[in-house]
Amino acid sequence: MNNQRLVILLLLVAYIFSPSLFNWIINPAGAWYRPYIVWVIVIAIAFVMQIRRKKYHEFD
Amino acid sequence: MAFESLLKVCALCAVGLVAVFGVFDGLDGLDQWLLDHPENLALLHTPIHTDSAHTLLLVFVATAVTMPHIFHLGLAENPLMRNSHTVTWAFPLFLLLMALPIFPILWAGTELSVPLPPQYYTLGVPILFNSPGLTLLAFIGGLSAATGAMVVISLALSTMVMNHWLLPSLKLRTRTDLYSQLIWLRRVLIAAIFFGGYLLYWILDNRFSLAHLAMTAFIETLQFLPGTFAIVFWSKGNRRGIIAGLIVGTSIWALGLLLPILTGLEFIQLPLVNYAVPVGIEYWSEVTLISLGLNTFCFVIISMLTRQTEDEQYSADLCAADEISHPVRQALDVHSASEFKHRLAKPLGKVTASREVDIALRELNLSIDERRPYALRRLRDQIEGNLSSLMGIHVASEIMDKCIPHSTVETQTTVDINLIESRLAEYRDHLTGMAAELNTLRLYHRKTLEELPMAVCSLGRDMEVLMWNRAMAELTQTPGEDVTGSYLEDIPEPWCSLLIDFSQSKEPHFYRREIELNHRPHWISLHKANIEGPITAGVYDQVMLLEDVTETQLLEQELVHSERLASVGRLAAGVAHEIGNPITGIACLAQNLRYDSDNPEVLETAEQILSQTDRVGRIVQSLVSFSHAGHASKTEFEAVSIRDCANEAIHLLSLQKEKTQVLFCNDILRTAIVAGDAQRIIQVFINLLSNARDASPEQGRVMLESNEDENSVTVSVTDEGHGIPPELIERILEPFFTTKEPGEGTGLGLAMVYSIIEDHSGHMDIISPADTVHNRGASFVITLPRHLDSFMDA
Numbered sequence: 001m002n003n004q005r006l007v008i009l010l011l012l013v014a015y016i017f018s019p020s021l022f023n024w025i026i027n028p029a030g031a032w033y034r035p036y037i038v039w040v041i042v043i044a045i046a047f048v049m050q051i052r053r054k055k056y057h058e059f060d
Numbered sequence: 061m062a063f064e065s066l067l068k069v070c071a072l073c074a075v076g077l078v079a080v081f082g083v084f085d086g087l088d089g090l091d092q093w094l095l096d097h098p099e100n101l102a103l104l105h106t107p108i109h110t111d112s113a114h115t116l117l118l119v120f121v122a123t124a125v126t127m128p129h130i131f132h133l134g135l136a137e138n139p140l141m142r143n144s145h146t147v148t149w150a151f152p153l154f155l156l157l158m159a160l161p162i163f164p165i166l167w168a169g170t171e172l173s174v175p176l177p178p179q180y181y182t183l184g185v186p187i188l189f190n191s192p193g194l195t196l197l198a199f200i201g202g203l204s205a206a207t208g209a210m211v212v213i214s215l216a217l218s219t220m221v222m223n224h225w226l227l228p229s230l231k232l233r234t235r236t237d238l239y240s241q242l243i244w245l246r247r248v249l250i251a252a253i254f255f256g257g258y259l260l261y262w263i264l265d266n267r268f269s270l271a272h273l274a275m276t277a278f279i280e281t282l283q284f285l286p287g288t289f290a291i292v293f294w295s296k297g298n299r300r301g302i303i304a305g306l307i308v309g310t311s312i313w314a315l316g317l318l319l320p321i322l323t324g325l326e327f328i329q330l331p332l333v334n335y336a337v338p339v340g341i342e343y344w345s346e347v348t349l350i351s352l353g354l355n356t357f358c359f360v361i362i363s364m365l366t367r368q369t370e371d372e373q374y375s376a377d378l379c380a381a382d383e384i385s386h387p388v389r390q391a392l393d394v395h396s397a398s399e400f401k402h403r404l405a406k407p408l409g410k411v412t413a414s415r416e417v418d419i420a421l422r423e424l425n426l427s428i429d430e431r432r433p434y435a436l437r438r439l440r441d442q443i444e445g446n447l448s449s450l451m452g453i454h455v456a457s458e459i460m461d462k463c464i465p466h467s468t469v470e471t472q473t474t475v476d477i478n479l480i481e482s483r484l485a486e487y488r489d490h491l492t493g494m495a496a497e498l499n500t501l502r503l504y505h506r507k508t509l510e511e512l513p514m515a516v517c518s519l520g521r522d523m524e525v526l527m528w529n530r531a532m533a534e535l536t537q538t539p540g541e542d543v544t545g546s547y548l549e550d551i552p553e554p555w556c557s558l559l560i561d562f563s564q565s566k567e568p569h570f571y572r573r574e575i576e577l578n579h580r581p582h583w584i585s586l587h588k589a590n591i592e593g594p595i596t597a598g599v600y601d602q603v604m605l606l607e608d609v610t611e612t613q614l615l616e617q618e619l620v621h622s623e624r625l626a627s628v629g630r631l632a633a634g635v636a637h638e639i640g641n642p643i644t645g646i647a648c649l650a651q652n653l654r655y656d657s658d659n660p661e662v663l664e665t666a667e668q669i670l671s672q673t674d675r676v677g678r679i680v681q682s683l684v685s686f687s688h689a690g691h692a693s694k695t696e697f698e699a700v701s702i703r704d705c706a707n708e709a710i711h712l713l714s715l716q717k718e719k720t721q722v723l724f725c726n727d728i729l730r731t732a733i734v735a736g737d738a739q740r741i742i743q744v745f746i747n748l749l750s751n752a753r754d755a756s757p758e759q760g761r762v763m764l765e766s767n768e769d770e771n772s773v774t775v776s777v778t779d780e781g782h783g784i785p786p787e788l789i790e791r792i793l794e795p796f797f798t799t800k801e802p803g804e805g806t807g808l809g810l811a812m813v814y815s816i817i818e819d820h821s822g823h824m825d826i827i828s829p830a831d832t833v834h835n836r837g838a839s840f841v842i843t844l845p846r847h848l849d850s851f852m853d854a
Contacts, residue, residue: 039152
C-alpha cells in the first residue's frame with residue numbers, strides 16, 4: 001500500500017492543473033524567471049518535508 | 061566529484077552575476093533590455109508551443125534516471141544517495157543554481173555580440189568584459205565540468221561493460237591474484253572507452269552540435285526506462301520482455317537517429333510499401349515516441365506471454381513494494397559461515413574467498429561461527445552483492461549459484477516470516493491507511509507475545525526458530541537475536557534436545573521434564589499447538605510454551621520431606637514409650653542377677669546386659685527428647701551464658717577418655733548471653749562437639765567462636781576433620797541419618813540440635829569445607845536471639 005494512491009492522486013492533480021500552470025509559466029507577458037519560481041517552490045517544499053520528517057523521527 | 065560540482069556552480073553563478081550586474085546594470089536593466097529586444101524572449105517561447113516540448117521533457121526526466129553514469133552512481137555505487145533525504149532538495153537546488161544564470165549569460169552574449177557559438181558564451185562574456193580572472197574561473201569551471209563528466213561516465217561505463225559483458229564471457233585464471241587481474245582489466249577498459257569516445261568524435265568530425273549528440277544519446281538511454289520502472293512497479297516483467305523491448309526500441313533509434321548521424325542517410329525505403337520514411341535528427345521527437353512506445357509494448361506483451369523463472373520471481377518479490385507478495389524462503393545447504401569460505405575457494409582462490417567472506421561477515425556484524433539459516437541467507441546475499449560490485453552481478457550470481465545454490469525444491473511453500481518482518485519494519489513510515497493500522501495491530505500482537513510473562517517460541521516446519529520472546533530469553537539465558545532464524549538443533553543444550561524431543565513428539569504437553577541448568581536440576585513443563593501456515597493448508601508451524609515449575613517442584617519436595625520428619629518423630633515417641641518399659645524391667649533383672657550370683661561368668665554377663673540396656677536406655681532417652689522437642693515453652697527461658705554451656709559440654713566430653721583426644725578452644729565471649737534453656741543448650745554443644753571430635757584427627761583442634769550484634773549471637777563450632785561431602789549436607793539433619801558405623805551413632809544428634817535451635821527461634825548453617833585452602837573441616841554456625849535484659853544490664 002506504500003503510498004501509491006497518493007502518487008496516483010498527485011498525478012491526477014498534476015494532469016488537471018498542468019495546462020493552466022504551464023500557460024502561466026510560459027506566458028510571454030510574464031517575467032522570464034517564472035519557471036525558476038516554481039522550481040524554488042518545489043525545493044522549498046522538499047526542504048520543509050525533510051525537516052518535518054527529521055522531527056518525526058526524533059520523536060519516534 | 062563534489063569539488064568539481066561546486067567549482068562549476070561557482071563559476072557559472074559568477075559569470076551570471078557579471079552578466080546581470082556588469083552588462084545590464086542589475087535586474088531592472090535586464091528587464092528594460094528584454095522590453096527593448098522582445099525577439100529574445102519570443103525565441104524562448106517558440107519551441108514550447110510545438111509538440112516536441114513534452115517529448116523533450118520526457119527525455120530529460122528519464123535521463124535523470126537512466127543515463128549510465130547516474131544509474132550506476134545512484135543504484136550500484138552510492139547507497140548514500142538513496143538513504144539521505146537531503147538529496148531531495150539539495151540536488152534540485154544545485155540544478156537551479158546551474159540553470160538560473162544561463163539566460164542572463166545568453167542575453168549578455170547577444171548584447172555584447174560575442175563572436176562565438178552560444179555554447180561558449182560563458183567564456184565569451186567574461187572575455188569581452190575584460191576580466192581575465194573571471195575568464196580563468198569560467199574556463200576552469202567548464203574544464204572541470206567536462207573532465208568530471210568524462211571521468212564519471214568512463215568509470216561507470218567501464219564497470220558496467222566489464223561486469224556485464226566481459227567477465228561473464230571471460231574465464232579469469234583462478235587461484236592467482238584475482239584483484240590485480242580485475243584492476244588491470246578495468247584500466248584497459250577505461251582506456252578503451254576513452255579511445256572509443258575519441259573515435260566517435262573523430263568519425264563525426266564535429267559536424268553535429270553538442271545538443272544533437274546529447275539528444276541522440278539520451279533517446280537511447282530512454283529505452284531502459286520501461287525496465288527501470290518495472291523493477292519497482294511491475295513484478296511480472298521478465299528478462300525476455302526487457303530484451304525484446306530493448307531490441308525493438310534500439311533498432312528504431314539506430315535506424316532513425318544513429319545511422320543518419322554516421323552515414324548522412326536521409327530516407328529509409330520501406331521494403332513492401334513504396335514509401336520512404338524521412339529520418340534524421342530533425343525527427344527526433346517522432347523517433348523517441350515510436351521507439352519508446354514500441355519498446356514498452358513489446359516488453360509488456362512478451363513478459364505476459366512468457367513465464368518468469370524462479371530466480372526472476374524471487375528477485376521481483378524482493379524489489380516489489382507491493383504488499384501482496386509472499387517472499388519465499390529459499391533454503392541453503394550450507395550450515396556455517398566457514399563452509400562459505402571452503403566452497404568459494406574453488407572459483408575465487410583461497411585467499412580471496414576467505415577475505416570476501418570476512419568482509420561480508422564484518423559488514424553484517426556476524427561471526428564466523430554463525431549457523432543461523434536466516435543469517436546465512438543474508439550472508440550469501442551480502443557476498444553476492446560484494447562480488448557484484450567487484451566483478452558484476454552476472455558473474456557473482458553465477459558463482460554463488462554454482463557454489464552455494466538455493467535448494468528451492470521442497471521449501472517452496474515456506475514463507476520467509478523473518479524477511480516479511482524486516483521489510484515491514486523498514487516500510488513502516490511509508491505505510492498508510494489500512495496497511496498502517498494492520499501494521500500497528502501486528503506490532504501490538506507481537507509486543508503482547510514478546511512481553512508475555514511466559515516463555516514462548518515458535519518454529520517453522522523446517523525447525524527454524526521464528527520467534528523467541530523475552531521470557532524465553534530469560535529462561536534459556538539466550539537472547540532472541542542470537543536464536544531467531546537459526547535451526548533448533550543449533551541452540552545450546554539442554555534446550556536443544558528438550559525442544560527437539562517435544563516438537564517431534566505427538567503429545568501436546570510434557571509435564572515436569574527435568575533438565576540440568578547451572579549444575580542444578582530444573583523442572584520445565586512444555587505445551588505446544590500447531591499453527592496453520594499462511595499459504596498452504598495441512599502443513600504446520602508450531603508454537604511452544606515453556607513453564608518453569610522448579611519452585612513448585614521444590615516446595616512439594618520440601619513438604620514431603622517435612623511430612624516424613626513429622627511422622628518419624630511420632631514413630632520415635634511411640635517406640636521410645638513401648639521399648640522403655642521392657643528395658644527397665646531387663647535392667648532390674650540384671651541388677652538382681654548381679655547380687656544373686658558370685659559366678660564370675662554370670663557377673664560378666666550381668667555387666668554386659670546392664671551396659672547394653674544402658675545403651676538402649678540412652679537411645680530411648682534421646683528419642684524421647686527428640687520427639688518432645690518443641691514442647692518447652694518460651695516463658696521458661698532465662699539468660700544463659702553460651703560460654704558456660706560450652707565449658708560444661710567440654711568438661712563432660714573430656715571424661716570420655718577412650719575417644720579421640722582433641723583440643724577444644726573455647727573463644728566464646730562472656731557477653732554472649734541468649735534467652736534459652738541451659739540444659740538443652742548444653743545438649744546442643746555436647747552433640748556438636750562430640751561430632752567435631754569424632755571427625756577430627758588425633759590432637760586436632762576444635763574452635764568455638766562467637767560473634768554478636770544487637771539482636772543475635774552467632775556461635776560457630778569448627779573442626780579440622782575431613783568435612784562433609786556436598787551431597788550429604790542436605791541430609792545430615794534428617795533423623796536416623798548417620799555416617800558413623802552401625803552402633804556408633806543413632807543419627808538423631810544433629811536432628812535434635814536442629815530442633816532445639818528451632819525451638820530457641822534460632823537457625824543453623826553448615827559450611828563445608830570450612831578451610832577452603834586445605835579443603836577440609838566443617839563449621840556449624842548457630843545464630844540465636846540475644847537475651848535482651850542482660851544486654852541492657854551490660
